[in-house]
Amino acid sequence: DSGVTQTPKHLITATGQRVTLRCSPRSGDLSVYWYQQSLDQGLQFLIQYYNGEERAKGNILERFSAQQFPDLHSELNLSSLELGDSALYFCASSVGRGVVWEQFFGPGTRLTVL
Amino acid sequence: AQSVTQPDIHITVSEGASLELRCNYSYGATPYLFWYVQSPGQGLQLLLKYFSGDTLVQGIKGFEAEFKRSQSSFNLRKPSVHWSDAAEYFCAVGAPQNQGGKLIFGQGTELSVKP
Numbered sequence: 001d002s003g004v005t006q007t008p009k010h011l012i013t014a015t016g017q018r019v020t021l022r023c024s025p026r027s028g029d030l031s032v033y034w035y036q037q038s039l040d041q042g043l044q045f046l047i048q049y050y051n052g053e054e055r056a057k058g059n060i061l062e063r064f065s066a067q068q069f070p071d072l073h074s075e076l077n078l079s080s081l082e083l084g085d086s087a088l089y090f091c092a093s094s095v096g097r098g099v100v101w102e103q104f105f106g107p108g109t110r111l112t113v114l
Numbered sequence: 115a116q117s118v119t120q121p122d123i124h125i126t127v128s129e130g131a132s133l134e135l136r137c138n139y140s141y142g143a144t145p146y147l148f149w150y151v152q153s154p155g156q157g158l159q160l161l162l163k164y165f166s167g168d169t170l171v172q173g174i175k176g177f178e179a180e181f182k183r184s185q186s187s188f189n190l191r192k193p194s195v196h197w198s199d200a201a202e203y204f205c206a207v208g209a210p211q212n213q214g215g216k217l218i219f220g221q222g223t224e225l226s227v228k229p
Contacts, residue, residue, distance in 0.1 A: 002157060002159070004157070031215060033214075033215070033216065033217075035217075042219060042220075042221045042222065043204060043219040043222070044219075045209075045216040045217065045218070048214040048215065048216060050214075055214045056209075056213050056214025056215075056216055058216060090157060090158065092158075094215060096215070097214060097215055098211050098214075098215050099146045099208030099209060099210075099211070099215040099216075099217070100146065100165060100208075100215075101215060102160055102163070103160075103215070103217065104160075105150075105157035105158040105159070106157050107155070107156060107157045108157055
């Protein structure tokens with residue numbers, strides 16, 4: 001158990017819908033990262049927050065957005081869902097915001113868009 | 115741009131045999147390199163990391179990896195594989211500080227272990 005929690009574990013929804021994925025980092029960790037794992041794209045970085053502020057962005061679609069709240073939990077919002085958004089979404093947390101800080105991964109949320 | 119290549123999509127080894135998983139990276143400066151393992155239905159767990167210093171790094175679960183700058187490689191090894199090592203293994207390089215602490219992953223190598 002990494003100490004990072006993600007809810008829900010599974011999510012099944014229809015095209016065009018909007019969903020919210022939630023992540024609670026390890027106690028004391030200030031950085032949160034979101035990654036998407038799909039069969040065709042592999043594991044890709046989406047976005048990073050550090051202490052409530054966006055710090056880095058990857059190949060995140062405009063239909064996707066995220067935020068980190070004052071209690072440091074983070075939410076990833078996916079809207080106008082398409083079939084291709086079906087993937088495993090991981091959250092990771094670390095103490096600091098540089099790569100030298102180990103990232104601890106949650107168990108992921110599996111999103112299925114029908 | 116930074117990138118990671120894992121040439122082997124799937125590898126099968128017999129239990130007790132040695133293992134080497136290949137990883138090649140592309141990076142302009144001294145890289146920060148990682149190996150993660152993902153068991154079915156689980157998140158990623160860090161096996162080991164290389165930042166600087168000794169090019170042979172030891173990790174958890176009996177794994178080690180060797181950084182070879184001349185070959186741009188960071189191969190993962192284990193002298194004797196156990197059935198519980200069956201999983202997917204990801205090599206990753208850390209992006210520069212001005213790009214946050216994101217990890218750039220290879221496509222992964224799935225390891226199967228024969229009894």
